[in-house]
Amino acid sequence: MPPFGGHEEQQGEFMKRLSLLRNRKLLVGVVGIVVFLALGFGQAALERSAAAQSEGLTWGPMFEVDPLWPKPLPNHWVIGATIGVAVDERDHVWIVHRASTLNAGEIEASADPQVAVDCCVAAPPVLEFDQAGNLVGYWGGPGEGYEWPKSNHGIAVDHKSNVWIGGNDREDAHVLKFTRHGQFLLQVGRAGQSQGSNDMQNFSRVAKIFVDPRANEAYISDGYGNRRVVVIDADTGEFKRYWGAYGNVPDDADLGRYDPRAPAAKQFRTPVHCAELSTDQLLYVCDRVNDRIQVFNPDGTFVKEMFIEKETLGAGSVWDIAFSKDADQTYLYVADGVNEKVYIVERKTLELVSSFGDGGRQPGQFYGTHSIATDSHGNVYTTETFEGKRLQKFAYKGMGTIRTPHQGVLWPGAN
Numbered sequence: 237m238p239p240f241g242g243h244e245e246q247q248g249e250f251m252k253r254l255s256l257l258r259n260r261k262l263l264v265g266v267v268g269i270v271v272f273l274a275l276g277f278g279q280a281a282l283e284r285s286a287a288a289q290s291e292g293l294t295w296g297p298m299f300e301v302d303p304l305w306p307k308p309l310p311n312h313w314v315i316g317a318t319i320g321v322a323v324d325e326r327d328h329v330w331i332v333h334r335a336s337t338l339n340a341g342e343i344e345a346s347a348d349p350q351v352a353v354d355c356c357v358a359a360p361p362v363l364e365f366d367q368a369g370n371l372v373g374y375w376g377g378p379g380e381g382y383e384w385p386k387s388n389h390g391i392a393v394d395h396k397s398n399v400w401i402g403g404n405d406r407e408d409a410h411v412l413k414f415t416r417h418g419q420f421l422l423q424v425g426r427a428g429q430s431q432g433s434n435d436m437q438n439f440s441r442v443a444k445i446f447v448d449p450r451a452n453e454a455y456i457s458d459g460y461g462n463r464r465v466v467v468i469d470a471d472t473g474e475f476k477r478y479w480g481a482y483g484n485v486p487d488d489a490d491l492g493r494y495d496p497r498a499p500a501a502k503q504f505r506t507p508v509h510c511a512e513l514s515t516d517q518l519l520y521v522c523d524r525v526n527d528r529i530q531v532f533n534p535d536g537t538f539v540k541e542m543f544i545e546k547e548t549l550g551a552g553s554v555w556d557i558a559f560s561k562d563a564d565q566t567y568l569y570v571a572d573g574v575n576e577k578v579y580i581v582e583r584k585t586l587e588l589v590s591s592f593g594d595g596g597r598q599p600g601q602f603y604g605t606h607s608i609a610t611d612s613h614g615n616v617y618t619t620e621t622f623e624g625k626r627l628q629k630f631a632y633k634g635m636g637t638i639r640t641p642h643q644g645v646l647w648p649g650a651n
Contacts, residue, residue: 292639293637293639294640295635295638296589296635296636296638296640297632297638298634298636299631299633300646300649300650301599301648302629302631305369305628305629306365306369306627306629307369307371310371312354312355313358313359313360314356314625315359315363315625315626316333316336316337317337317604317621318619318620318621318625319333319334319389319390319619320332320606320607321609322391322393323610323617324397325393325395325397327612328366328367328372329609329611329617329629330364330365330391330393331362331391332361332388332389332390332401333359333363333625334361334387335358335361337625338358343357344356359374361388362376365627375414375418379420380420381423382412382423383410383423383426385402385404385412386403386408387404387405388401388402389404390402390445390607392444392445393416394454394470397415398413398447399413399418400413400445400454401414402439402442402456404441404442404460404507405441406441406461407427408427408441409425409427409438409439409440409441409461410423410424410425410442411423411424411454423473424468425437425439426438430461433462433463433464433480433486433487433488434478436478437475439456439458439459439462439466440458440461440462441460442458443458443460443508444607446510446513448534452469452471453467453469453470453476454470455512455513457507457509457522459506459508459509461506462486462488463508464508465478465479465480465519465521465536466478467534477536478536480503480504481504481523482538483536486503493549494525494526494552496548505524506525509556510555510557512558515559515563518539519531519532519534520568522555524551524552525552527543527553528541528546529570529586542586544572544579545575553575555605556570556608557608558610560610560614561610561612561613561614565583567583567589568581568583570608571618573605573620576595576605577591577592577594577642578593578605578608579591588641590640590642591641591642592630592645592646593646594645599628599647600628600646602618603620603622603623604620604621604622604623604624605620605624606621606624613632615631616632617629617630
C-alpha cells in the first residue's frame with residue numbers, strides 16, 4: 237500500500253523534499269570540511285608566524301659573501317696579516333698587510349737549488365683592487381725621506397686621493413702620507429720619539445687615520461701605546477687638539493685588566509683602534525678592549541656610548557667600524573676579531589640590529605676580523621689579521637627581513 241494514502245502527487249512531493257534534505261546535509265558537510273581545512277591552514281600559518289617570531293626576524297640590510305672576490309694575485313704573490321682596508325672615491329679597495337707575518341712555508345725560503353721554490357712571494361705592502369677584484373696598483377715599503385713603519389697598521393684614502401698609513405710597533409710614533417701612486421708627501425712624528433699621551437709632536441703606535449674633507453683634518457687613533465684621539469691639519473701635520481675617553485685629559489696610568497662588572501673606565505684602554513667621523517659630524521671611536529664605542533663632537537665633547545658583547549675579555553669586541561652608504565648613514569658595521577662577527581648597529585640610536593659571520597677559514601667566516609669598509613654601492617669589505625690573512629667582500633642585496641640577533645654565515649642563497 238503506498239504511503240500517505242497512495243496518492244502519487246504526495247509521493248512525488250515527499251521524494252523531492254527527501255532529496256533536498258539530503259543535498260542540504262551534503263552542503264553542510266562540505267562547508268564543515270572547508271571550514272575545518274581553513275582553520276587548519278590558519279593554525280599552521282599562525283604556527284609558522286610564531287616560529288618566525290621565536291627565531292627572531294627584523295628589518296635591515298642584506299648581504300651575502302662573494303667567494304670569488306678578489307681575483308688571485310699575480311706573480312705568485314701572497315699576503316700576510318691584513319691590517320687595514322679602505323675604499324676611495326672611485327670605489328677602489330685598498331689594503332695594507334704585513335709581509336713579515338708570512339711563515340717560512342708560505343714564501344720562498346730554500347737556498348737549496350734541488351728544492352722547488354716556484355711559490356710563493358710576499359706581495360708589496362699596499363695593494364689596490366678595482367670593483368671587479370682585479371689588482372690595479374701596488375707599492376710600499378722603506379724609501380728615501382721617510383720612515384716606513386716597522387709594523388704597518390691601518391690605511392685610509394682621503395678626499396684628495398692621498399693614502400695614509402700608521403704603524404703599531406713600539407718604535408712607530410708617526411704617520412705617513414703618500415699619493416695614490418706611492419709618492420711620499422708627509423711624515424708626522426718621528427720613530428722612537430713618543431713622549432706619551434700628552435705629546436704634541438709624536439704619536440705612539442697609531443691604529444688608524446680618518447680624514448675629514450670639510451675641515452681638512454685628520455683624526456688619528458693613537459692607539460696601541462697612547463690612549464687618545466688626535467686631530468691634525470691634513471696638509472701640514474700640525475697638532476690641533478686631542479682627548480681621551482669621555483673627553484678627559486688622557487692619562488697613561490695602568491688601568492689593570494678589563495673587568496666587565498666594574499664601573500666603566502674613565503680612560504681608553506689600548507688600543508684606541510678607530511675614530512670615524514659621520515656626515516652629521518659625530519665621531520665614533522673604537523675603545524676595543526673596553527668593548528665599547530664612544531661618540532664625540534669634533535671638538536672632543538662626549539655625546540654617548542654603547543657596549544658590544546660586554547663580557548668579551550682579551551683583545552675586546554670593538555675592532556673597527558664603517559658606515560652604511562645611504563644618505564643618513566643609517567647603520568654602523570662593527571668588526572669583532574674575538575667573537576668573529578660583524579655587528580649591524582642602528583647608528584643614531586646605537587641599538588643592535590643583527591650580526592653575521594662565524595669563526596673559520598671558509599668564505600663568510602672570519603679568523604681575526606680586523607678592519608672593515610664600505611663602498612658607494614653598500615658592499616662591505618673586511619680584512620683579517622693573525623692567520624686569517626685575507627680580504628673578503630660581502631655584496632649588498634638591498635633591504636629586507638633578516639634574522640636577529642645573529643644570521644650566521646652569509647653564504648649565497650642561504651638566507
